[in-house]
Amino acid sequence: MGCCCLKNQKTLPTHKLDENTKNTSMIPLKSSTNPTSPIALDLQNTIKESKKRELTDVYNIKKVIGQGSFGFVRKGQHKNHPDLIVAIKSIDKSKIKNELRLLKREVTILQSIDHPNIIKLYETFDDAKYFHIVMEFCSGGELFEKIIELGGKINEKKTAVYMKKILRAVNHLHEVGVCHRDLKPENFVFENDSPDAELKIIDFGLSNKFGSKFKHIVKMESFVGTPYYIAPEVIKGDYGPKCDIWSVGVIMYVMLTGHVPFPGDTQVKIFKNIMKAKLKLENPIWDTISDAAKDLLKRLLVANPHQRLSAAEALNHHWFNDPSKQKLALDPNIILALRSYKPKSQMQRAALGIIVKYLSVDQIKDLRQAFYDIDVNQKGELNIHEIDEALNKCGINLPKTQLSELFRNLDYNGAGVINYSEFLSATLSSKIQLDEHMLWMAFKVFDKEDQGFITVDNIHEIMNKMGKHVTKDQVREILNEVDLQHDGVICFDEFKKMLSGAKI
Ligand SMILES: Nc1ncnc2c1ncn2[C@@H]1O[C@H](COP(=O)(O)OP(=O)(O)O)[C@@H](O)[C@H]1O
Numbered sequence: 001m002g003c004c005c006l007k008n009q010k011t012l013p014t015h016k017l018d019e020n021t022k023n024t025s026m027i028p029l030k031s032s033t034n035p036t037s038p039i040a041l042d043l044q045n046t047i048k049e050s051k052k053r054e055l056t057d058v059y060n061i062k063k064v065i066g067q068g069s070f071g072f073v074r075k076g077q078h079k080n081h082p083d084l085i086v087a088i089k090s091i092d093k094s095k096i097k098n099e100l101r102l103l104k105r106e107v108t109i110l111q112s113i114d115h116p117n118i119i120k121l122y123e124t125f126d127d128a129k130y131f132h133i134v135m136e137f138c139s140g141g142e143l144f145e146k147i148i149e150l151g152g153k154i155n156e157k158k159t160a161v162y163m164k165k166i167l168r169a170v171n172h173l174h175e176v177g178v179c180h181r182d183l184k185p186e187n188f189v190f191e192n193d194s195p196d197a198e199l200k201i202i203d204f205g206l207s208n209k210f211g212s213k214f215k216h217i218v219k220m221e222s223f224v225g226t227p228y229y230i231a232p233e234v235i236k237g238d239y240g241p242k243c244d245i246w247s248v249g250v251i252m253y254v255m256l257t258g259h260v261p262f263p264g265d266t267q268v269k270i271f272k273n274i275m276k277a278k279l280k281l282e283n284p285i286w287d288t289i290s291d292a293a294k295d296l297l298k299r300l301l302v303a304n305p306h307q308r309l310s311a312a313e314a315l316n317h318h319w320f321n322d323p324s325k326q327k328l329a330l331d332p333n334i335i336l337a338l339r340s341y342k343p344k345s346q347m348q349r350a351a352l353g354i355i356v357k358y359l360s361v362d363q364i365k366d367l368r369q370a371f372y373d374i375d376v377n378q379k380g381e382l383n384i385h386e387i388d389e390a391l392n393k394c395g396i397n398l399p400k401t402q403l404s405e406l407f408r409n410l411d412y413n414g415a416g417v418i419n420y421s422e423f424l425s426a427t428l429s430s431k432i433q434l435d436e437h438m439l440w441m442a443f444k445v446f447d448k449e450d451q452g453f454i455t456v457d458n459i460h461e462i463m464n465k466m467g468k469h470v471t472k473d474q475v476r477e478i479l480n481e482v483d484l485q486h487d488g489v490i491c492f493d494e495f496k497k498m499l500s501g502a503k504i
């Protein structure tokens, strides 16, 4: 394995992972987009939508926290709500030129994803030079930095904890038809510095949306990714979602050893080694690592994607079996809140769906843990059997009709599963007192033109983004219920009254 140790990464630019490597490692896409194509125009519309307010009207811009291929990432602070710290990825439009579709993809994919291990998008801004993506700020640094900080590698127990988080996130992405295509330690960040901080996937710049949930293997031919983490089939130019699993295998190898499995001092040599896919686990470095870990690695780093484990299969590998965690008790207060959930008005639900995005880690930690515990199949969304099982564990046995009714009420957008935000908004009442500050934040998300009131169009747009497809006429009815002054819009006072009726 020679010289590819992470510990000395600054002196080893050929094999790893310093700033220089990061900036040069991304391989440009082959194809380009005509700027007047429907996709590009659609993006221009997205940009136009968010044009009214400037980034600096809303946020104080702080220091640079990351350097990207097409721009940089800075920390920001909301001017009206100083507690809200965000990360702002600013993409230099002149650098992406005809690749506007990448930007569009990154935003639309991020908008549609709702999972505790995937970064949350707040809003976007456009100015003459940059397109800005505002997202939750993760202060704990990159997984890459953590590997360095822990001495160049991570012990097996901790690696298993991180791998589980990574695989849960990838399982969810694949379940909803998204392939990330650029998984590597720089694209995972820790939400904060605490030892049990969540790990979140960032950087959906190369991600791609698939058709019908991978029922068929869909061909993706663009040649993308970062050399050490690229799957053999990507080099060949014909690949599907399993390319992410290969990258996860490389990340696991890197965490355990501090080396990359397929090194090389030029890109050509790296690719040659990847194509050979000869995994050597005999080196003394492996002596202290369990057979179970090696077995999982061998099943992830398989050249043939058809023989490679899926994320769901990997999560069921015996390496993750921790007997102490098998009989985890669910918090009865949370389950009770779930059980006694009463359907709220459409508008209350939409508002709560926004509010949960802005809650701090401390506020939702227990709820997030409960979500993981109930999510037995680890897909990042809850089905009716999982809800039933959770209730049973707390001694609640609902007749089928009542269970179906409860489930329908919880499932706001009618997708047939309870997503993370739906779960949070339903169980919030067991934990949280909404304050004026939170309500104002949510109000401003609806009132994106900063007019001081919410219109039918605002509600229509937000509901559609949440997957709740309603007509404008339906929205008018929804608005009328809240519009106490009958002036056709919702002011902050009406918004507050509506949510105090939500008994949160
Ligand atoms: N939400 C975030 N919180 C904290 N740091 C972030 C966040 N998003 C990005 N970063 C930092 O900025 C770097 C570059 O961001 P990324 O989205 O990966 O850009 P690029 O597509 O150019 O690689 C990341 O590797 C990370 O260090």
Ligand SMILES: [Mg+2]
Binding pocket: 068, 186, 187, 203
């Ligand atoms: Mg990145």
